[in-house]
Amino acid sequence: MLILKIAFRNILRQKRRSLLTGLSMTGGYILCAWSFSLVEGSYGNIIDMFTLDHTGHIQIHKDNYLRKPKIYKTINNRKALETILASNEQVSNFSPRVFSPALAYAGKKTSPVRVIGVDVEQEPTTSRLAQKVKTGEYFDANPDSDGYFKAMIGQGVADTLQLDIGDEIVLISQGADGSIANDIFIIGAVVGNRTSYDRLGVYLPLGAAQMFLSLGSDVHEYAIIVENKDDNEAVAAILQDEMPELVVSPWQKVEETFYRTMQADKQGNEFTLGIVIFIVFVGVLNTVLMSVLERTREFGVLRAIGSRPLEIIKMIFLETMLLAGISVGIGVVLSIPLITWFTYVGLLLPEPIDMSGIEFQYMKGEFSWYVFTTPMWLIFMFSAVVSIPPGLRAAHILPRDALGSH
Amino acid sequence: MTSVIETKNLCRFFGNDETRVNALQDVSISIEEGEFTAIIGPSGSGKTTLLHLIGGLDNPDSGIIELSDVNIADMTGTELSDFRRDHIGFIFQSYNLIPVLSAAENIEYIMLLQGVPARTRAEQVREMLHMVGLDDLGDRRPAQLSGGQQQRVAVARAMASKPDIILADEPTANLDSKTGISLLEVMRELNQTKNMTFIFSTHDEKIMDRATRLIHLHDGEIELDERKQA
Numbered sequence: 001m002l003i004l005k006i007a008f009r010n011i012l013r014q015k016r017r018s019l020l021t022g023l024s025m026t027g028g029y030i031l032c033a034w035s036f037s038l039v040e041g042s043y044g045n046i047i048d049m050f051t052l053d054h055t056g057h058i059q060i061h062k063d064n065y066l067r068k069p070k071i072y073k074t075i076n077n078r079k080a081l082e083t084i085l086a087s088n089e090q091v092s093n094f095s096p097r098v099f100s101p102a103l104a105y106a107g108k109k110t111s112p113v114r115v116i117g118v119d120v121e122q123e124p125t126t127s128r129l130a131q132k133v134k135t136g137e138y139f140d141a142n143p144d145s146d147g148y149f150k151a152m153i154g155q156g157v158a159d160t161l162q163l164d165i166g167d168e169i170v171l172i173s174q175g176a177d178g179s180i181a182n183d184i185f186i187i188g189a190v191v192g193n194r195t196s197y198d199r200l201g202v203y204l205p206l207g208a209a210q211m212f213l214s215l216g217s218d219v220h221e222y223a224i225i226v227e228n229k230d231d232n233e234a235v236a237a238i239l240q241d242e243m244p245e246l247v248v249s250p251w252q253k254v255e256e257t258f259y260r261t262m263q264a265d266k267q268g269n270e271f272t273l274g275i276v277i278f279i280v281f282v283g284v285l286n287t288v289l290m291s292v293l294e295r296t297r298e299f300g301v302l303r304a305i306g307s308r309p310l311e312i313i314k315m316i317f318l319e320t321m322l323l324a325g326i327s328v329g330i331g332v333v334l335s336i337p338l339i340t341w342f343t344y345v346g347l348l349l350p351e352p353i354d355m356s357g358i359e360f361q362y363m364k365g366e367f368s369w370y371v372f373t374t375p376m377w378l379i380f381m382f383s384a385v386v387s388i389p390p391g392l393r394a395a396h397i398l399p400r401d402a403l404g405s406h
Numbered sequence: 407m408t409s410v411i412e413t414k415n416l417c418r419f420f421g422n423d424e425t426r427v428n429a430l431q432d433v434s435i436s437i438e439e440g441e442f443t444a445i446i447g448p449s450g451s452g453k454t455t456l457l458h459l460i461g462g463l464d465n466p467d468s469g470i471i472e473l474s475d476v477n478i479a480d481m482t483g484t485e486l487s488d489f490r491r492d493h494i495g496f497i498f499q500s501y502n503l504i505p506v507l508s509a510a511e512n513i514e515y516i517m518l519l520q521g522v523p524a525r526t527r528a529e530q531v532r533e534m535l536h537m538v539g540l541d542d543l544g545d546r547r548p549a550q551l552s553g554g555q556q557q558r559v560a561v562a563r564a565m566a567s568k569p570d571i572i573l574a575d576e577p578t579a580n581l582d583s584k585t586g587i588s589l590l591e592v593m594r595e596l597n598q599t600k601n602m603t604f605i606f607s608t609h610d611e612k613i614m615d616r617a618t619r620l621i622h623l624h625d626g627e628i629e630l631d632e633r634k635q636a
């Protein structure tokens with residue numbers, strides 16, 4: 001306790017200097033926490049957007065379907081797979097899908113499209129497809145009275161082929177067995193907008209798509225939503241162990257380019273903040289060194305009356321950490337309202353950003369343990385490092401020399 | 407009588423071959439328990455150097471310093487720190503209290519270094535303050551005390567570690583003569599009632615009169631070593 005008292009009083013000794021040093025650390029803390037919050041918040045939004053829009057948190061495919069999609073690379077032991085998924089507590093929802101490129105005709109117009117077969121019931125639990133319906137109605141799995149299945153088309157297809165609800169669309173593709181696939185579907189809905197990833201998509205009920213592509217009951221993909229999205233890589237690893245004949249990919253693999261870009265961007269941000277913190281700590285080092293030099297005589301006395309060198313180092317370490325602790329404490333108190341505001345209200349953007357048909361009006365932050373603790377550890381770590389050279393210096397003051405200087 | 411400290415042929419010089427100063431030359435003394443010794447001599451005669459060597463603040467170039475049969479001449483680092491902490495009490499000319507600590511805390515601090523339990527420390531602090539006549543001033547910071555009071559705190563601090571010997575380098579040099587004498591009386595009383603061994607340096611005649619033994623230094627050599635019947 002006496003040791004803490006000494007540290008505290010030594011900080012108060014040069015009030016103005018300690019205040020400035022403390023403020024610079026507080027400022028550094030707030031800047032870091034705020035910046036982490038915005039970066040995490042923005043990327044969190046984007047990630048939520050595409051994982052919930054279509055990728056899911058984890059995907060399962062046969063072989064390298066993700067890189068080289070071929071119609072014959074199918075998952076056929078679906079029962080076993082779904083049993084595994086259902087028994088995993090981390091998996092909250094999953095949905096099977098089939099894909100194929102196709103040529104669409106309507107009247108005299110044609111357009112290349114992407115056929116996406118989805119399970120009509122399960123898909124809305126895994127993606128936002130149902131919410132993306134702009135006109136018409138979300139489809140059902142059954143054919144109409146004339147035997148035609150419903151299709152939902154992306155805005156791009158609707159524009160190019162000038163299609164409306166109730167119109168017919170003819171799809172031509174190749175079946176898994178090599179046969180020509182060729183069928184008529186009725187437009188039941190238009191989904192998304194011109195910037196959606198599926199603007200050239202034609203959604204079919206899974207059964208209809210499997211029939212159209214001669215896939216039997218096989219599918220190309222399972223998309224999975226997990227309970228806790230931050231654990232998705234761990235869950236993917238567990239699932240991979242349980243299904244060695246398939247390839248289980250977390251979204252970080254599915255959207256590898258995005259993930260890499262994001263990591264690089266985050267590192268860039270961390271680097272920038274690292275420089276800011278470094279500058280702050282050049283100042284802190286200077287302060288601590290100055291306070292050691294001013295107290296040369298005192299440390300000489302402490303050494304003379306029997307303080308060990310390590311005790312002197314500890315003393316300076318404690319002073320630096322205490323100042324850092326107070327500064328970080330104030331930083332936390334000040335950043336809580338700031339980050340709360342950014343998380344729940346956010347900064348109104350001059351122009352909304354449109355991503356896959358969802359508009360971002362606000363720049364938002366993230367309120368999380370990570371955002372608050374990362375700069376905290378950063379500052380404590382730097383403080384510890386910065387206290388060592390002055391500590392060593394003080395510890396090696398020779399009492400004889402220090403006492404000689406009156 | 408048992409000797410607390412014995413030095414044999416202590417030599418300490420400073421500088422290089424050309425500028426060499428023999429601060430101490432062949433100093434051999436034996437300090438007995440309970441002695442109240444004054445080291446006297448003009449400025450530059452080696453008083454401080456001798457006290458630093460005996461107190462383990464400096465290492466001699468040659469010679470032996472024995473304290474309860476342990477030679478400290480070659481000790482360094484932590485070993486020497488611990489030796490000073492447990493065996494030597496220091497009083498400096500310019501008090502050298504820790505400014506951020508109150509009088510009581512200054513006294514307590516050295517016991518903290520020794521690992522004395524908190525309750526014992528509190529008792530000891532009270533006793534030490536009483537011994538030097540500062541019962542009511544324990545809460546004051548050094549800056550709120552007069553020079554004489556600060557030096558009494560320094561005496562209490564030196565006593566608090568229960569050392570084998572207390573070394574005081576010109577303890578009264580910064581005090582007016584009346585205050586100086588009264589400080590010396592405090593030291594002498596501790597010497598008599600607690601049988602604490604003191605060595606102090608001075609060039610003040612009135613101060614040296616109170617010693618039981620006078621060691622005269624001149625140019626780093628012992629000129630005269632006289633014991634008086636106090």
Ligand SMILES: Nc1ncnc2c1ncn2[C@@H]1O[C@H](COP(=O)(O)OP(=O)(O)O)[C@@H](O)[C@H]1O
Nearest residue numbers: 420421427429448449450451452453454455456
């Ligand atoms: N650190 C040092 N470096 C060089 N010379 C020193 C040093 N310390 C003491 N001396 C010299 O040693 C001699 C004795 O000094 P000191 O012990 O301080 O004498 P006193 O305390 O009796 O005045 C003096 O000549 C002084 O100049």
Ligand SMILES: [Mg+2]
Nearest residue numbers: 453454455575
């Ligand atoms: Mg001197």
